[in-house]
Amino acid sequence: MINLLTEYGSTKRILLALLIAMGLSACGPIEPWVKPYERDKLADPIMALDGDAVSTAYIQHVYEAREGARGGEGAAGGGCGCN
Amino acid sequence: MTLRQLSFTALLLALAGNAFAGVLPDDRADVLYHLYDGGGVEIDGPSILVRKKAGKSLSFVGNYYVDMISSASIDVVTTASPYTEERTQWSLGMDYLRGNTTMRINYTSSSESDYDAETISFSVSQDMFGDLTTLTLGYSLGDDLVSRSDDPLFERDLDKQSYSIGLTQILTKNLISTLNFETITDEGYLNNPYRSVRYADGTSSVGYSYEPELYPNTRTSNALGVRARYFLPYRAAIEGEYRYFDDTWDIKGHTVALSYIHPWRDYTFTGKFRYHDQTGAHFYSDLFPFSEATNFRGRDKELSPLQSYTFKLKGSYEFLNDDGNKWWLFKKGKVTLSVDFLQVDYDDFSDLRVVAPVGEEPLYSLDANIYQLFFSFWY
Numbered sequence: 001m002i003n004l005l006t007e008y009g010s011t012k013r014i015l016l017a018l019l020i021a022m023g024l025s026a027c028g029p030i031e032p033w034v035k036p037y038e039r040d041k042l043a044d045p046i047m048a049l050d051g052d053a054v055s056t057a058y059i060q061h062v063y064e065a066r067e068g069a070r071g072g073e074g075a076a077g078g079g080c081g082c083n
Numbered sequence: 084m085t086l087r088q089l090s091f092t093a094l095l096l097a098l099a100g101n102a103f104a105g106v107l108p109d110d111r112a113d114v115l116y117h118l119y120d121g122g123g124v125e126i127d128g129p130s131i132l133v134r135k136k137a138g139k140s141l142s143f144v145g146n147y148y149v150d151m152i153s154s155a156s157i158d159v160v161t162t163a164s165p166y167t168e169e170r171t172q173w174s175l176g177m178d179y180l181r182g183n184t185t186m187r188i189n190y191t192s193s194s195e196s197d198y199d200a201e202t203i204s205f206s207v208s209q210d211m212f213g214d215l216t217t218l219t220l221g222y223s224l225g226d227d228l229v230s231r232s233d234d235p236l237f238e239r240d241l242d243k244q245s246y247s248i249g250l251t252q253i254l255t256k257n258l259i260s261t262l263n264f265e266t267i268t269d270e271g272y273l274n275n276p277y278r279s280v281r282y283a284d285g286t287s288s289v290g291y292s293y294e295p296e297l298y299p300n301t302r303t304s305n306a307l308g309v310r311a312r313y314f315l316p317y318r319a320a321i322e323g324e325y326r327y328f329d330d331t332w333d334i335k336g337h338t339v340a341l342s343y344i345h346p347w348r349d350y351t352f353t354g355k356f357r358y359h360d361q362t363g364a365h366f367y368s369d370l371f372p373f374s375e376a377t378n379f380r381g382r383d384k385e386l387s388p389l390q391s392y393t394f395k396l397k398g399s400y401e402f403l404n405d406d407g408n409k410w411w412l413f414k415k416g417k418v419t420l421s422v423d424f425l426q427v428d429y430d431d432f433s434d435l436r437v438v439a440p441v442g443e444e445p446l447y448s449l450d451a452n453i454y455q456l457f458f459s460f461w462y
Contacts, residue, residue, distance in 0.1 A: 030212045030213075031213070032212055032213025032214070032215050033215070034215060034253050034255060034256050036213070036214075038256040039253070039256060041256060041257055041314040042253060042256065042257075042259055042314070044314065044318070044320075045351075046314075046318070046319070046320045046344045046346055046351065047259060047312055047314055047320055049251070049259065049261060049310065049312060052113070052419065052457070052459070053113075053132065054113040054115050054130055054132040054146070054457060055113075055115065055419070055421065055455055055457060057130075057146075058115065058117050058130060058148075058455065059423065059453070059455075062119060062423075062425075062453060063359075065385075066385060066391065066425070066427060066449075066451075067336070067359055067361065067385060067389070067391060067427075068330075068332075068334045068336065068361050068363075068364065068385050068386050068389075069304075069306065069326070069328035069334065069336035069338065069359065069361060070267060070304060070306065070328070071245065071247070071265035071266075071267050071304060071305075071306035071328070072263050072264065072265045072306025072307055072308035072326045072327075072328065073263065073306075073308050073326065
């Protein structure tokens with residue numbers, strides 16, 4: 001029980017700290033925590049989330065024709081292309 | 084366009100008013116050949132995507148895409164005749180950059196002998212917090228016309244709308260993530276006009292008969308997708324994806340994928356595994372107990388409970404490096420070959436090519452290989 005109370009207390013403190021941090025951040029501009037000069041790895045082509053749009057659109061179209069789910073991944077082409 | 088749609092578009096354009104400094108996509112052309120081969124279906128054709136900037140704030144994009152279909156799928160073999168078909172799709176789009184805001188508009192037209200579709204899309208992206216965060220709002224409106232090749236008088240409308248919101252977030256200097264939520268609503272003729280449902284029929288020699296399927300006229304779906312890509316301690320990347328899906332037809336789906344990207348000299352290799360699991364639509368049945376047993380009925384295998392597994396292997400070779408030397412108009416060139424091995428296991432779709440007592444036929448399973456070969460040029 002003591003452990004539970006201690007954990008509950010520490011959770012409250014974390015929440016309070018988060019609320020204060022959010023309040024402070026609302027008063028001024030948010031400083032970028034990854035500086036532009038630290039983004040060399042993110043700029044590497046292997047980190048591109050959609051490096052080949054022509055291929056992504058095609059494979060999404062295949063999945064939309066073969067499965068019942070759709071959306072949530074960006075737009076795919078129209079039409080049927082069923083069976 | 085209704086008042087509600089106009090209001091939404093106006094909101095998107097108004098949000099685009101605040102402006103600082105974003106980036107337009109690279110000038111690039113891709114020429115792709117695709118081939119899908121499996122389950123008695125062969126679909127191949129080209130896709131050509133060209134993007135070009137005009138000045139510092141405009142970028143235009145065009146796509147021409149063809150599916151040449153030769154189908155003897157299990158649906159066709161068991162209830163109709165094999166056929167060939169061609170679908171042609173083209174699209175034109177424009178990106179307008181103003182400061183940190185990018186506005187996009189895109190028009191797509193798709194045409195085949197018995198299905199025409201037109202879609203117009205708008206989206207607005209805003210870079211924020213020192214370009215660590217990009218928020219995107221999107222809307223698209225689709226107008227489809229469904230017809231039948233064997234009945235020139237048959238024409239049905241289908242309207243589609245999509246609302247999406249996306250957040251791309253740089254989390255650390257090695258980690259980038261995206262969160263996307265999309266709601267799609269359909270209203271109109273959602274059946275496949277050629278497909279049938281199966282019902283038990285003691286008067287038939289095989290013990291069952293077919294009747295046309297009948298879908299609800301509306302469908303609304305929600306999808307929430309999250310992706311994260313991490314730069315490993317050496318020069319390689321790993322990506323995880325998850326998507327949750329549900330809709331008003333009671334289909335619930337979970338999709339997960341894991342990718343590994345490894346460059347070596349002028350080559351880049353990618354391996355990916357994707358798994359999808361879904362429940363079936365509430366009006367789906369492999370075998371209805373009698374004719375017109377329910378108000379709505381369908382036996383499209385895509386609406387069955389199923390699991391799909393994909394293993395992808397992809398390799399690309401950069402034959403023209405971006406080192407300042409041009410070859411003709413091009414400053415960089417790449418060729419890519421990709422193969423996807425797809426397997427779909429259906430939990431409630433019988434293989435009726437096998438003769439067995441009604442309801443005791445083995446379950447169907449689909450295997451397909453999907454090939455892509457494409458050349459990419461930057462200029």
